[in-house]
Amino acid sequence: MAVTIAMRGYRAVLGALIVASSALVFTAAGWAGLESLRGQRNLAQLEELSGQLLQRAELAIDYAVITLGDYTAPSNDLCNIEALRTLRQQTFVRGAIKDIAVLAPDGQLMCSTAPAQFDLLTSGSARLAEYESRNTSIVLQPSHTEGSGLFRVLWRIGETHSIAATLNIDMLMFDIFPAQLRDEALAEIRIGPGDVVARFGDEASTAPSQTARAFSAASDRYPVSVALATSQTSFRNWNPWPLGPVLAIGAIAGALIGLLVAQTVMRPPSPVEALRSAIRRGELVPYYQPVFDLVTLRIVGCEVLVRWRRRDGELVFPDRFIPIAEASGLIVPMTERLVEQALSEMAPLLVEHPEFKIAFNIDPSHLVQPGFLDTLDQIVAQAGSPNSRIVLELTERNAFPDMKQAVAVTSEARKRGYRISLDDTGAGHNGLGHIQDLKPDVIKIDKKFIDVAGTVEAADAIIEVLVNLGQRMGAVVVAEGIETEDQRATLSRAGVAHGQGYLISRPVPLATFRALINDLERLAKPAKNDPQMA
Numbered sequence: 115m116a117v118t119i120a121m122r123g124y125r126a127v128l129g130a131l132i133v134a135s136s137a138l139v140f141t142a143a144g145w146a147g148l149e150s151l152r153g154q155r156n157l158a159q160l161e162e163l164s165g166q167l168l169q170r171a172e173l174a175i176d177y178a179v180i181t182l183g184d185y186t187a188p189s190n191d192l193c194n195i196e197a198l199r200t201l202r203q204q205t206f207v208r209g210a211i212k213d214i215a216v217l218a219p220d221g222q223l224m225c226s227t228a229p230a231q232f233d234l235l236t237s238g239s240a241r242l243a244e245y246e247s248r249n250t251s252i253v254l255q256p257s258h259t260e261g262s263g264l265f266r267v268l269w270r271i272g273e274t275h276s277i278a279a280t281l282n283i284d285m286l287m288f289d290i291f292p293a294q295l296r297d298e299a300l301a302e303i304r305i306g307p308g309d310v311v312a313r314f315g316d317e318a319s320t321a322p323s324q325t326a327r328a329f330s331a332a333s334d335r336y337p338v339s340v341a342l343a344t345s346q347t348s349f350r351n352w353n354p355w356p357l358g359p360v361l362a363i364g365a366i367a368g369a370l371i372g373l374l375v376a377q378t379v380m381r382p383p384s385p386v387e388a389l390r391s392a393i394r395r396g397e398l399v400p401y402y403q404p405v406f407d408l409v410t411l412r413i414v415g416c417e418v419l420v421r422w423r424r425r426d427g428e429l430v431f432p433d434r435f436i437p438i439a440e441a442s443g444l445i446v447p448m449t450e451r452l453v454e455q456a457l458s459e460m461a462p463l464l465v466e467h468p469e470f471k472i473a474f475n476i477d478p479s480h481l482v483q484p485g486f487l488d489t490l491d492q493i494v495a496q497a498g499s500p501n502s503r504i505v506l507e508l509t510e511r512n513a514f515p516d517m518k519q520a521v522a523v524t525s526e527a528r529k530r531g532y533r534i535s536l537d538d539t540g541a542g543h544n545g546l547g548h549i550q551d552l553k554p555d556v557i558k559i560d561k562k563f564i565d566v567a568g569t570v571e572a573a574d575a576i577i578e579v580l581v582n583l584g585q586r587m588g589a590v591v592v593a594e595g596i597e598t599e600d601q602r603a604t605l606s607r608a609g610v611a612h613g614q615g616y617l618i619s620r621p622v623p624l625a626t627f628r629a630l631i632n633d634l635e636r637l638a639k640p641a642k643n644d645p646q647m648a
């Protein structure tokens with residue numbers, strides 16, 4: 115009992131451990147997977163942001179080019195006051211454009227809608243760097259002041275002059291980053307290989323040593339490119355998963371999987387598996403039921419009946435596992451170990467009582483297996499007992515799988531010295547056929563006749579027939595299941611020699627069996643001097 119409770123406790127703890135560790139592992143692995151997914155998603159978003167910023171810059175330049183085109187088309191009188199005024203009004207509404215100017219080939223200002231912007235851009239020196247676009251007559255010129263947002267789109271329209279738009283694209287940047295990144299991110303718009311025209315963000319937190327991610331994109335129409343970078347920390351903290359729900363889902367899914375695993379791992383073994391390991395662990399033990407002389411009450415032998423003594427102390431009776439043993443073939447190793455064990459523990463008793471016989475129940479399917487007798491010989495020889503002390507009980511309750519083979523084996527067994535007993539005689543469907551075929555040395559009358567012996571005439575008649583048959587064939591007749599003194603007396607009168615039954619003893623372990631023999635030895639009276647028993 116205590117062992118069962120301990121086992122249950124152990125299984126419960128093991129199950130809980132499996133479920134908990136699965137929940138833990140699953141949550142951790144799930145979280146790691148989600149985090150790597152988030153990293154990839156964040157990278158893709160940054161790449162998209164740099165594309166968007168580039169597009170904004172290109173659009174601003176496109177507008178400038180279109181505006182310049184409008185200006186050149188109608189007349190050549192570019193520095194006409196009226197034309198400049200109209201233009202100033204137009205550029206005012208066109209977002210990034212701050213000035214339209216006409217320039218001499220050396221870059222000197224000829225006229226402008228907002229001359230102050232010209233000064234701001236050039237900071238005194240009229241010559242600015244020039245970077246050609248795909249359309250080579252359009253040139254981009256960054257201002258001298260890095261990051262001012264100012265640059266010029268210049269269109270060379272003739273030998274004598276060019277027209278140029280001054281743009282401020284600072285405002286293109288301001289909402290480019292999502293709030294979570296804004297504090298530690300940097301965006302730059304560059305013209306040519308490295309002139310930074312506009313800059314948004316914090317250079318320090320995105321310094322190369324700690325830049326988490328940097329992206330750049332370059333235009334194929336204009337010599338303009340953008341670069342984006344974020345710090346390690348802001349990139350790591352960007353777009354976080356909702357921690358609570360994710361952990362809860364991970365833990366629940368993990369626990370469910372753990373439950374499945376625990377169920378599979380801890381599924382109780384099948385009956386066959388359980389029996390197999392019980393045999394291996396030696397949990398199947400022999401019990402002994404005495405066979406006694408119906409007159410003297412002296413014990414003349416015993417029948418070995420198997421019991422399954424579980425580790426928790428429970429004793430399981432053969433009707434619960436013999437059918438499984440027979441169906442699975444485990445009956446063979448079970449019987450072999452049982453014979454080994456019984457003979458080894460009975461060895462001294464067999465020496466002390468030279469007439470004592472020990473009977474084993476042999477399943478018919480086992481009997482007809484090749485090598486059955488050779489293996490039995492080995493086991494018996496190892497125990498040091500002569501074959502003549504061994505009785506093989508074959509039940510007539512079930513049909514023999516191969517009667518011819520059974521007859522051959524039993525006759526060979528007899529030659530080797532074993533005695534053959536026909537168990538449950540009268541309980542089968544073969545009439546007296548088995549007696550005729552197997553020629554047993556012992557005929558055991560089935561308990562159902564003994565139960566009613568002396569009260570049902572037909573039973574008495576059958577007992578009489580079997581006793582006569584036994585005498586004719588030289589077989590000992592044994593009555594099974596004698597429970598009362600009346601039954602013993604009736605059977606004894608009917609000429610039955612030996613008996614078995616609760617009247618003398620139930621099947622018991624060896625120690626009890628030995629004590630019983632000693633007690634009965636003391637009580638036993640010689641047959642002739644016992645008027646009561648005769």
Ligand code: C2E
Binds near residue numbers: 431595
């Ligand atoms: P069985 O060979 O006919 O064994 C006799 C059964 O009757 C035993 O039951 C025994 O305990 C029971 N018995 C004996 N005297 C009395 C009595 O006076 N009254 C009553 N009511 N019962 C009595 P057990 O030990 O439970 O065995 C049941 C059956 O299991 C056996 O019937 C036998 O067929 C099978 N069995 C037992 N041990 C083995 C074994 O080692 N090998 C094989 N193949 N079968 C076995």
Ligand code: CA
Binds near residue numbers: 417475537
């Ligand atoms: Ca038996």
Ligand code: CA
Binds near residue numbers: 538558594
């Ligand atoms: Ca029997």
